[in-house]
Amino acid sequence: MFILQEARRAVMKKILLVDDDRNVLHSFKRAFHSMHNEWQVVLSDNGKSALALIEADGSFDLVISDLRMHGLNGIDLFRKVEKTSPDTIRFFLTGATESSLLIEASSVSHRLISKPCEGEKLVALIRNSLLLREKLHNPEVRRKLCKLGVIPSLPKFYQEFCREIQTPDVSVARLGMIIEKDIGMTAKVLQLVNSAFFGFRKKVTNPLHAATLIGINGMRDIVLVAGFFNALGENDCPKTLDIEAIWQHSLSTANKAREIAAAEGLSQDDIDTSYTAGLLHDLGIIALAATNRADYEKVIELARDECIPLHLAEKRVFAVDHATVGGFILNLWGLPHAISEIVTFHCSPPGDPSAKATPLSIVYAADQLVARETQSPLEKGGETIY
Ligand SMILES: [Fe+2]
Ligand SMILES: [Fe+2]
Structure with a gap:
């Protein structure tokens, strides 16, 4: 019996929930009860103790954290998690609305989820992300893909974008037309507009529409502050790949x-x-x-x-x-x-x-x-x- 329990524990997914509001922690703990045979859920009410838990046992599969907390805040916590445990999935659950804070939060997390979030929805989201991660059997691939924050742009499109954003009569339509030609920029703007950052109920699939929603100032922050767009370097890809x-x-x-x-x-x-x-x-x-x-x-x-x-x-x-x-x-x-x-x-x-x-x-x-x-x-x- 003991051996069976140990074996089950070994294949269970470990999830860490961090929030300084104990009511939030307990409501999610209740919502996660349906998964108690598959998930081991650990709660922490501050960033510092969450970090100590991760450093003591770096095997958390997923961490969901609040953004603003006393002491160690969510962004600093995730910066450390990224280093200590690169293949851990990092989600922010936040009610914050300031764009500069959310842009910074996007740069260290995989996803921003709006508060309040229904427990069932969060369970489905976690389940899906963990199932997909399971398909990456190669540990090096899993680690590097979880660490990957951006897909670099083709240099000519990146330069075209930088030129346009610096012109005095910059137009969001022209920026959008550059973005919709590039794989990396399109993926990034769609990630941002479909996150808690914008909080739209309807998913946005059109990169031109996404550029309009972000606007020129938002676009400047994305490029200059967060560094979300960058050009593919010579050493980013194998020489034999055109x-x-x-x-x-x-x-x-x-x-x-x-x-x-x-x-x-x-x-x-x-x-x-x-x-x-x-x-x-x-x-x-x-x-x-x-x-x-x-x-x-x-x-x-x-x-x-x-x-x-x-x-x-x-x-x-x-x-x-x-x-x-x-x-x-x-x-x-x-x-x-x-x-x-x-x-x-x-x-x-x-x-x-x-x-x-x-x-x-x-x-x-x-x-x-x-x-x-x-x-x-x-x-x-x-x-x-x-
Ligand atoms: Fe293909
Ligand atoms: Fe193809």
């Missing part, structure tokens, strides 16, 4: 997906979802390559030598593919579920993708069409491998 070609492929897939979705008579929401998921569908390639450049070189070599699709080569080297990685990041960052789901399944959609025109089947078709129409840098013998 990064420009990935951006071109993603942008063409996004445009093609938007065109098909409109021709199929889908709603404006579904047209936006198709475009954005098309743009972000291969984001996992950039993220995975950044976790270990040398191993990603092996992926490219394997895909070329054996003429196999990139996602199969990735599974052999990293035990996970770019679709799962991309879906994991976007889900963790709180982008709309419709987008992260398409990214997760874009290599092999469940069921018959030609049966019905949905944003998933459309992105799948657009990806295939674009790959066939353009010369992929990873193509060999006429067979498209990404």
Whole structure:
């Protein structure tokens, strides 16, 4: 009996709840009761004791913390958690509304959740994030992806953005048009507008709309204060991976997906979802390559030598593919579920993708069409491998 209990405890997920309001702690403890067979929930009413718990036993799978607390505040706590336990998922639960504080909080957490938050909703959110993290079998990949705060931008788009934001007659529409061409900037603005920062009930899927909501001043803070946008450096990706070609492929897939979705008579929401998921569908390639450049070189070599699709080569080297990685990041960052789901399944959609025109089947078709129409840098013998 004792051995069984110990074995169960070993596979249970450990969750730490930090809030200086004891009522909040106890209401979530009650809400989490339905998961008592799967989760071990630990409570802490201040940042200092939470940090001591983490340092004594760095095996927490997820920490949810209040932002403003006496003594060690949430931001300082998460900075330390990121260092001590990089693969721990970090969520803020906050009622704060000051934009500068929330921008800073976004830079150290995976997600900002508005207070009050229904217990059931929080349980579903935690459950989903932990399940997706489980799919990252490789500990190095898990650690590095949980630490990843931004997806770097293609240098030419980053420079274009910086030029526009410095012009005296800067326009949010022009900024939006630059953002919607770039994978990293689009992912970041959608993460921000879909967080507690803006508190919209309806999820935002269109990067142009997101830019308008953030506004010019917000955009300046994002770039200059938080450093959320930055350019891809020479050493961020393997030399054998043509990064420009990935951006071109993603942008063409996004445009093609938007065109098909409109021709199929889908709603404006579904047209936006198709475009954005098309743009972000291969984001996992950039993220995975950044976790270990040398191993990603092996992926490219394997895909070329054996003429196999990139996602199969990735599974052999990293035990996970770019679709799962991309879906994991976007889900963790709180982008709309419709987008992260398409990214997760874009290599092999469940069921018959030609049966019905949905944003998933459309992105799948657009990806295939674009790959066939353009010369992929990873193509060999006429067979498209990404
Ligand atoms: Fe892909
Ligand atoms: Fe693709």
